[in-house]
Amino acid sequence: MKKATKKEIQAIKEILIQNYDNAVTELKYKNLYELLISVILSAQCTDKRVNLITPKLFETYPDVSSLAMADLDEVKQIIKSCSFFNNKAKNIIQMAKSVMEHFEGEIPLDEKKLISLAGVGQKTAHVVMIEYSQANLMAVDTHVFRVAHRLGLSKSETAIKTEVDLTKAFKDNLHILHQAMVLFGRYVCTAKNPKCDDCILNAYCKSKEGFKAR
Incomplete structure (x- = not known):
């Protein structure tokens, strides 16, 4: 699977921020x-x-x-x-x-x-x-891992190494991008039957046949 180019990474970053700039966790908490x-x-x-x-x-x-x-x-x-x-x-x-x-x-x-x-x-x-x-950090769960690999943002086989790859690729706005990739992976780029026809990043997908999340 091909890795995303710098131009593609920048485009992916901009699209995610534009569409998920107010994204927050779906966990309910008060403090x-x-x-x-x-x-x-x-x-x-x-x-x-x-x-x-x-x-x-x-x-x-x-x-x-x-x-x-x-x-x-x-x-x-x-x-x-x-x-x-x-x-x-x-x-x-x-x-x-x-x-x-x-x-x-x-x-x-x-x-x-x-x-x-x-x-x-x-x-x-x-x-x-x-x-x-809103710390400038990345965290990789199963959704982020799957999205990162389908988009060619990482080829690493572990969550920790994938986190390193994403941090190097995106550099800033990581708190927004983390939440964006979680929600994007949870509802659009799903493990089974991803909604490719409705995907805002379809043009940058490196794995149209799907990628098995580890």
């Missing part, structure tokens, strides 16, 4: 605490499912301090319809405990500090920082 929990729960789980789970979770544990004191079995019960709920329940409680112990109860908006928390990897940290503070 940084709720955003971080939602993003952690969304790993290998749909935003729609997370949004069904979190109202009860946030009602029961409205802040970091209450979650740090939470009963593990109760948290598991609340989030049991979420994938990998056992590990996620342990992680969000441990995350809250760490925030209370090491960050005076304030969730840090620093990449290294965020990654030090249980359940928070690079992608999760980036998604939180992109959404909450």
